[in-house]
Amino acid sequence: SWNKNLTQLLSLINQSESKDNYAWIMDRIERSLWHLWSDxxxxxxxxxxxxxxxxxxxxxxxxxxxxxxxxxxGFRIQQSATAGGPLGELVQWSDILSALxxxxxxxxxxxxxxxxxxxxxxxxxxxxxxxIFIFRSVFFLCFFTSSLYLLSFxxxxxxxxxxxLLRIIDTFGTEAPYNSLTYSKKFKNLKTAWGGQELDLRQxxxxxxxxxxxxxxxxxxxxxxxxxxxxxxxxxxxALVYGKSLYMWSGMQDYLSVISKHVEIHATxxxxxxxxxxxxxxxxxxxxxxxxxxxxxxSESKLFIGMGFPYEGPAPLEAIAAGCVFINPKFNPPHxxxxxxxxxxxxxxxxxxxxxxxxxxxxxxxxxxTVDISNLKEVERxxxxxxxxxxxxxxxxxxPFEFTHKGMLQRLNAYMEHQDFCTPHKNIWPPVRAVRLLxxxxxxxxxxxxxxxxxxxxPSHFRRINKPQTFxxxxxxxxxxxxxxxxxxxxxxxxxxxxxxxxxxxGDNLLFSCVSRTEGYLRVCPCRNFLRGQIxxxxxxx
Ligand code: UDP
Numbered sequence: 367s368w369n370k371n372l373t374q375l376l377s378l379i380n381q382s383e384s385k386d387n388y389a390w391i392m393d394r395i396e397r398s399l400w401h402l403w404s405d406x407x408x409x410x411x412x413x414x415x416x417x418x419x420x421x422x423x424x425x426x427x428x429x430x431x432x433x434x435x436x437x438x439x440g441f442r443i444q445q446s447a448t449a450g451g452p453l454g455e456l457v458q459w460s461d462i463l464s465a466l467x468x469x470x471x472x473x474x475x476x477x478x479x480x481x482x483x484x485x486x487x488x489x490x491x492x493x494x495x496x497x498i499f500i501f502r503s504v505f506f507l508c509f510f511t512s513s514l515y516l517l518s519f520x521x522x523x524x525x526x527x528x529x530x531l532l533r534i535i536d537t538f539g540t541e542a543p544y545n546s547l548t549y550s551k552k553f554k555n556l557k558t559a560w561g562g563q564e565l566d567l568r569q570x571x572x573x574x575x576x577x578x579x580x581x582x583x584x585x586x587x588x589x590x591x592x593x594x595x596x597x598x599x600x601x602x603x604x605a606l607v608y609g610k611s612l613y614m615w616s617g618m619q620d621y622l623s624v625i626s627k628h629v630e631i632h633a634t635x636x637x638x639x640x641x642x643x644x645x646x647x648x649x650x651x652x653x654x655x656x657x658x659x660x661x662x663x664x665s666e667s668k669l670f671i672g673m674g675f676p677y678e679g680p681a682p683l684e685a686i687a688a689g690c691v692f693i694n695p696k697f698n699p700p701h702x703x704x705x706x707x708x709x710x711x712x713x714x715x716x717x718x719x720x721x722x723x724x725x726x727x728x729x730x731x732x733x734x735x736t737v738d739i740s741n742l743k744e745v746e747r748x749x750x751x752x753x754x755x756x757x758x759x760x761x762x763x764x765x766p767f768e769f770t771h772k773g774m775l776q777r778l779n780a781y782m783e784h785q786d787f788c789t790p791h792k793n794i795w796p797p798v799r800a801v802r803l804l805x806x807x808x809x810x811x812x813x814x815x816x817x818x819x820x821x822x823x824x825p826s827h828f829r830r831i832n833k834p835q836t837f838x839x840x841x842x843x844x845x846x847x848x849x850x851x852x853x854x855x856x857x858x859x860x861x862x863x864x865x866x867x868x869x870x871x872x873g874d875n876l877l878f879s880c881v882s883r884t885e886g887y888l889r890v891c892p893c894r895n896f897l898r899g900q901i902x903x904x905x906x907x908x
Pocket of ligand 1: 455675
């Protein structure tokens with residue numbers, strides 16, 4: 367059944383040896399958002415929506431390891447939380463803990479390595495016993511921080527039993543060539559400390575729907591003001607700059623000066639007493655604010671100004687939900703692990719076309735303007751246009767459903783009920799009826815091919831369609847298709863070569879990929895539709 371007992375959740379987190387490190391998480395859960403989780407549950411129950419009925423859900427024991435908060439990791443994330451350090455991970459973990467607990471699962475939370483060793487072995491023994499004696503599918507799941515490589519010792523003995531139970535919280539995502547050990551060994555630039563796990567790519571849960579290959583976990587966008595309260599706040603001729611740390615402001619003077627001709631510039635940047643003079647003189651700095659104070663400031667502002675870093679954080683979505691227009695710096699050429707230090711060593715070559723690709727591609731005008739910030743004329747034109755849209759009431763606060771409490775509960779519940787990496791052939795999800803086959807254009811990825819027809823690539827069906835019959839069915843009227851050629855381990859298979867007409871099956875299950883593409887090859891793609899505002903799910907997925 368649903369669990370709405372906040373004290374129980376807080377005491378569960380408080381038992382951890384490094385409980386001081388959970389202060390920010392506890393604060394977010396307790397202060398601002400708990401009642402909204404409960405409201406979401408009440409609304410589900412009232413409307414009997416989304417089949418989130420109690421009878422439909424199974425209760426699981428879930429071991430949650432937040433390694434990045436451990437004393438040993440040395441990350442000091444909690445300590446830097448009030449000093450401009452990264453908060454996105456803390457936001458996401460607060461919401462994962464809240465959502466899983468609200469859903470009634472039994473949680474065991476730890477961030478200490480020594481404690482984890484015992485717990486993991488215990489989980490593995492229990493799973494073995496269940497599998498051998500009860501023949502039931504597993505009821506344990508483990509959620510981990512993405513620093514999985516730290517855990518290789520723990521898993522070396524138990525890996526084969528436990529691997530299908532893992533869910534890795536992986537902010538930026540993992541792609542097939544980095545995930546496969548055999549493939550990554552072939553190319554020097556693919557070997558990274560974070561890759562080579564050889565898990566199903568959907569076991570990696572990301573912050574945004576970066577790629578259909580991984581599962582989109584997300585978070586909840588904080589909203590403090592109820593609609594009547596926020597409507598009564600008057601918007602001033604002001605902009606808030608997105609940048610909590612002083613280093614993010616380097617080289618931004620000219621860009622911000624242009625904007626300051628039209629609006630007053632505000633900031634929430636952490637500075638020591640001797641650093642305040644390093645900010646441009648026209649900036650009104652409030653220092654790091656608490657959630658409610660930040661949201662009041664956003665509701666009073668017209669623009670939220672990106673400066674190119676941090677990448678893909680929660681704040682732009684909060685600003686858009688508060689009714690600001692987000693000025694999103696465009697990247698040309700795109701930033702990726704191939705050309706940007708920040709992404710070096712991350713197990714993905716995904717290209718960011720702007721500071722915040724989700725807002726660029728999923729939200730866009732009039733809430734978001736993506737602009738080359740080195741082109742000051744263009745910046746000024748866009749700022750004027752955005753201000754005019756706000757002043758004529760053409761910009762409405764917007765929050766995609768997938769970032770609401772209900773959206774996150776719906777999505778996570780679907781994953782908990784349906785994702786099965788232990789017996790994937792038996793329990794294929796989403797069901798076959800939700801999937802359509804498409805052939806891409808030459809050199810196009812399945813992600814793009816499906817998207818161009820208003821669908822998303824569905825990697826869980828690659829295995830099922832990787833058969834000669836699929837090609838026979840797709841190319842029955844075409845004389846150019848030769849007999850399928852088996853066993854090729856290349857990222858773009860299953861595919862057809864444009865020149866020869868030869869059909870290729872994928873020879874290595876770890877290399878199935880929605881995002882891969884190679885010039886001269888037409889990819890064979892499983893695509894599915896999706897719910898409006900909830901790309902991870904489709905009508906048949908619930
Ligand atoms: N935040 C805050 N006070 C501030 C500035 C930001 O509480 O003065 C919060 C913000 O509401 C958001 C979180 O910090 O929920 C993460 O912000 P950001 O988008 O900057 O992501 P990060 O780079 O920290 O991961």
